[in-house]
Structures are given as structure tokens and as C-alpha cells.
Amino acid sequence: MKRSIQFLLAVAAALTLAACSTTKPADTSTDSSVNSSSSDTEAEALARQRAAAEAERQRIANLLNSTTIYFDYDQDTIRGEFVEMLEVHAKHMQATGKQVVLEGHADERGTPEYNLALGERRAKAVEQMLRTYGVSVEQTEVISFGEESPASLGHSEEDFQLNRRVELKYQ
Amino acid sequence: MYNFIKSLLFIGFLFAFSVAKAEIQIFITEGRDDARPIAVVPFKFESSSVVLQPPHDFAKIIADDLARSGKFNPTELSKLPSKPNTLNDIKLDDWKTLGVDAVVYGSVKETSPGTYLVAYDLIDPYNDKAIFEADIESGTYPIIPQASHLMLLKTKVANNDNFRWAAHIAADEIYEALTGEKGAFATQIAYVEVNRSDARPYQLFVADSDGFNQKRVFASRRPIMSPAWSPDSEKLAYVSFENGRSEIVIQNIATGTRDVIASYKGFNSAPAWSPDGRKMAMVLSKDGNPEIYVMDLASKSLNRLTRHYSIDTEPSWHPNGQSLVFTSDRGGKPQIYRVSVNGGEAERVTFEGRYNAGAEFTPDGNAIVMVHQVNGNYHIASQDLKTGNINVLTKSRLDESISIAPNSSMVIYSTVQGRQKVLSTISMDGRFGMPISSTTGEVKAPAWSPYIL
Structure with missing residues (x-):
């Protein structure tokens, strides 16, 4: 279970890096032209600042690229690891005014009708957290698919973990 | 042009309607x-x-x-x-x-x-x-x-x-x-089949009780759930996501006529016809969380039966139409409760096990059959309502979607066999069971018809 999530995260990170690398060369070329006309210490400070800003940009881009929140069995509590990601999405939504559909899902254990309710409960937990970070009521819509739309079609614990999720879908 | 394509699609749809598929084995x-x-x-x-x-x-x-x-x-x-x-x-x-x-x-x-x-x-x-x-x-x-x-x-x-x-x-x-007991072979089952390679993968079928004579009655790009037969066995109610989210549809099987009867904010689910066919119990989350409602099908007016911040779902009518059982996690974990058709206080019915859900009354009203968790596995179990005794009927681990034959002899349900989602039956005493296996996609959500005359 953990391995597949790590794999997913790795894929997400790789995609993010690939996306960033296209804009990077332009940045470094401007950096070097600035460097030549400034004193060393100022240049270092500036570079550090830029590196920090770049790291922050990348962190946010990474988090914005992650749009799936995973849940524990029969739970709708948002795990600590997803709080930062939701905060970043909330700020992005506030800044852009974008609409987001929150799709709630469950694994196949238990009954489909109960799982439809569980999927809604999870999506509402995410909606509530976005709300506390200032996202307005009009920007989100909750749709539950219960166990009807699994991300992974198998029947193992790993599949179940991948299926217990809420997906953020920007409209 | 658009209208032309639309009418072509419509003809295609009618055609799909009439083509019977290969039998399930x-x-x-x-x-x-x-x-x-x-x-x-x-x-x-x-x-x-x-x-x-x-x-x-x-x-x-x-x-x-x-x-x-x-x-x-x-x-x-x-x-x-x-x-x-x-x-x-x-x-x-x-x-x-x-x-x-x-x-x-x-x-x-x-x-x-x-x-x-x-x-x-x-x-x-x-x-x-x-x-x-x-x-x-x-x-x-x-x-x-x-x-x-x-x-x-x-x-x-x-x-x-x-x-x-x-x-x-x-x-x-x-x-x-x-x-000395009535047979239930001349009956039908409705079920959902998912064929992921099809353009419209989610398909609602009706077949004879032996799995032969499959007829597709609806197909969609989005999920279909919870088919339920009307007591006169002429119509099916089910949940369809065809418009992007769950709605309750009633479809006449012979004519194909469809009506969306519940499309409220939130989700619309778990339709259950009253024994007289005039009302339908359903679960709506329009007021913020899932509650059981009874809709009068003629007037479409709603009567809310439950009031609780927990999940309330899966209503099933007692054969006399006077009460319903449903699933609620108001006690922390899903358990079965019973409520009068007029609402009021709900009474807890199941106490054994951490997870009991999806209960159906037996045709005599003396017992319920439900999904019952034992050691992390989900089995079919019956519970005598007088004694409270539970009888676990199945050994498989991912059982769900119970429907009982009208003569009470067998239960049909969905389960996972190997890596495939299949339908299976089990006798009411748990002694005889067998899978009904599809040659193609995943099959689930079976509903056994009433007696067909």
C-alpha cells in the first residue's frame, strides 16, 4: 500500500520537475547577467533569496499538482499529510476564483449505498477544510460516487487504499 | 446536423435495447x-x-x-x-x-x-x-x-x-x-454489468432467474446503482449518474419509458418500493446529510422518516408496509435500525458484530438478511427478529447487495471471486450456494423480481 503511494508521489514529483525544467533555463541566464554587474555578497544573498523563492514556487506547484486526498478505512478524517496541500489549494482557489468539484469515493468493502454516503462524508470533510481556509461556498460542489468509480480495479488492501479518496477537480 | 446525429444515436439506443446478449453461465x-x-x-x-x-x-x-x-x-x-x-x-x-x-x-x-x-x-x-x-x-x-x-x-x-x-x-x-412451497424459477433478476471497453460501460440488464435471456434495458457512460423491482414487476427503479451525479430513475421495462423522480441537491439513492407499489423509500442528502424519506409516487411529496446527523441509508420495507429497517452509524459503526412508516423513534435491531448493513426483510417478515462483518470479512447473514440469532450464510469475503427470492428459498448477492465481481446465490439455510458468472464484465447489484404472472 505504502509503496504504491510512494510511487504515485514519485510520478507526481517527476511530472512537476519536468514541467518546471522548461522555464528554468531562461531564469538562470538572467541570473548570470545580473551577477556580473553586482558585488559577490549581494549576488549571493540575491541568489539565496531567489533559490528560496524558487523552492517555494516548486513546493506550491507540487502541492497543486496533487489533487487526491486519501482516507483510512471507514473514516472521513483528513490525515495530517494532506493539510498543507489543501491549504495551498485553498489559497489558489481564493486567488483565481476557480470552481472545484470534490468527488468522494470509497473502497468496495461494505454495501454500495452506505459507501455512497461515506464518499459524500469524505468530500464534505475536504470542503469543510477548504472553507476554514477561506474558500467561498459558491466555489465548491460535492459529488459522491461511493464505490462505483474505483481508481484501482483490484481487490487487495493496496487497491482499497487507492480507492478511499477525494479528488479535487478544477472546472 | 446535430439533431440528425441525435436521432441516429436514439435509433442506436433502440437497437441496443432489443439485442439480447449471450447468456451468462x-x-x-x-x-x-x-x-x-x-x-x-x-x-x-x-x-x-x-x-x-x-x-x-x-x-x-x-x-x-x-x-x-x-x-x-x-x-x-x-x-x-x-x-x-x-x-x-x-x-x-x-x-x-x-x-x-x-x-x-x-x-x-x-x-x-x-x-x-x-x-x-x-x-x-x-x-x-x-x-x-x-x-x-x-x-x-x-x-x-x-x-x-x-x-x-x-x-x-x-x-x-x-x-x-x-x-x-x-x-x-x-x-x-x-x-409444498411455491417455486421461484419463473422469475427474473435485474443487475448491473460493467464492461469497461464499451463506450457506455455501465449497463442495466434483466435476465431469467437462471441467467439466460439477458436483455439490456439501459446503458450509460456513468455508473448505475441499486436496481429495485416494482411489486407488479413491470418497472425498475435505480440510481443513475448519467447527468453527472446520482439521481433516482423509474423505467418501464417493456416500453423503456424513463422518469427521473429524485434529483435533489446532494445524492439521491437506495430506492425501495413500498409493498403496495404506491410509495418509494429513498435516501436523500439534500438537507446536509443522508436521511430516509418516503415519496408518494403519485404526488411526489416527501415524508422524512429519520432525523440524525449520522449516515442513515438502505431502507427496506416490512412486507406489511408498516415499518422499515435501515442502516445507520449513529452508534459509531453501521448497524441495522427499525422505524415506523410514520417516523418516530428508531429502534436498534442488530447488536452482534462491528458492521451490519444493507438489510432486507424476508418475505414473511420474520427475519432480515444483511451484510455482516466477521474478522474483517463481509458475509451474508440472516437474523431471526424474534430470537436475535444470527446465521452466517456465506464464506466469501466481499459480499454485498442482497436480494431475496420471492419464495424465500434463496438469496442472490454480489461478491468477488478471484479477481472478478460476480453474482452468487445461497440457500436461506446457507447450505447450498453457487456463482452466476458473467463471461464478460463485472456484474453486481442483483435484484430478484417478485413473482411474475
């Missing part, structure tokens, strides 16, 4: 030691035309039905001592030696192209006082010694379209004559 995996031995002799076929055989093997359909009930064990054809087709051919000693409780034999005669006269009898080789039921007019059977062993003497007219159905009715008559 049924095979038996578990035997049963107390099944009664019975001989079903292949029927003789007579035809004056070029037709060499009837559209289906009438005797085999009867034998397979009886075997699927778990109550009968039809003799292998190679072990039959003789192959009689009329009462005159019967040698009682042959069948006593074989040790069968009963013998079915008969004939199929093509009377005109596509029309068949099917004659069949049921005899008890031991009991010469079997004499049988009233629909045999006096004097219509031969006055020979074997006649006193007759339990059934029947004829039917069938055509190519209803030939299998006629055989299921015959199996019901034989089952009732031998067990």
Missing part, C-alpha cells in the same frame, strides 16, 4: 448431501416439418432449475434405466431400483411452425396414493396402475420466444408438488 460449485434424488427424462420431440429439434431442451431446463435450488439432485442421463415419454412406458420397478423420489417425463410436439405442445407428468414411484391435484379433470388420465402414482399431469402450448419460460413454469409446478 451458471455452474454449481457446492453439492449438498440432503438433496433429493429425482429423474428428469429427456423429452421426446415430434415434428411433421423439417424442424429436427425444439428451440431448447425443456427437460434440461427443468433439471437445471431443480438442481439450482439445492433441494434436488437430478440423476445423470447415462444412469437412467429407461427413457419413458408417456405414462404407459413407465416401469415403476426401474425407478424404485434407481432410488429416486420422483420421475419427470414428457414430450414436445411441433403442432405448427414455431408452436409447440408440451406434455409432461410427475410421478412418485413409491406412493400409489399420490393422486394429485385438482387441475386434472377426472377421467382424462388412463386407467392403468401407474396412474395412481401421478402427482402432476400437464400440457402447455409454447412458442420459440416463451419456450424457456414455459419450462421454468413447469419447474415451479414440480418444485411445489414435491416441497
